[in-house]
């Protein structure tokens with residue numbers, strides 16, 4: 001069953017006083033318990049699509065179905081309820097944490113908002129830190145006192161706090177070096193093996209071999225190819241997928 005379905009999503013932004021179409025009738029879905037890789041060159045519309053899926057940006061047209069409900073027009077409390085089940089993680093984890101708050105405070109913030117007691121928050125934070133491979137004493141550190149990879153793990157812990165059904169990961173490994181990238185994709189994959197559903201956005205098609213079950217390739221606001229990760233990374237049909245694969249292989253060779 002599809003957990004998230006996007007149908008005929010259309011979006012334009014104003015540029016120099018004129019509307020420029022950045023998403024052109026995009027239809028894509030992700031099955032429950034699976035990971036969809038969304039890949040494309042910079043500027044092709046990946047982040048805009050992710051933000052529309054999580055209702056952070058309004059679409060001009062189309063329909064969004066999440067967990068069997070039409071959430072396209074939801075507002076207020078209805079939308080807050082959706083956010084409990086759908087979490088987004090971004091490229092720069094440091095900037096998503098309050099620099100003046102300990103990581104433990106930020107990770108448990110969604111729980112506190114739901115009225116969970118301080119004692120239970122502490123216990124759940126320790127459990128979440130262990131789940132993402134961090135020692136529990138990371139709760140007592142500030143965002144600037146941890147590495148980029150550790151901070152991204154903490155951001156994943158915070159996203160997991162309310163047991164969401166869907167994680168949307170927008171270029172979450174782009175700011176990390178290759179070894180740490182692999183650790184983070186392995187962590188996301190382990191969450192999927194435990195039942196999580198995920199949309200993993202990247203410009204690195206080769207990275208999707210580690211994490212995604214299926215791939216949708218975007219080019220200039222359209223999905224130009226979709227299929228299983230194995231098929232697309234071994235026999236890409238579109239020129240967009242071929243170019244992304246060549247770029248990823250070149251980068252890999254360059255990094256040794």
Ligand SMILES: Nc1ncnc2c1ncn2[C@@H]1O[C@H](COP(=O)(O)OP(=O)(O)OP(=O)(O)O)[C@@H](O)[C@H]1O
Pocket residue numbers: 013014022040041042043044045046047048049203
């Ligand atoms: N709020 C906005 N206002 C105006 N234009 C925008 C806005 N957000 C995105 N765009 C434009 O929409 C297009 C798609 O941007 P988007 O960030 O979705 O691409 P992307 O594929 O995620 O790129 P990247 O990989 O570089 O993050 C770009 O041309 C971008 O400049």
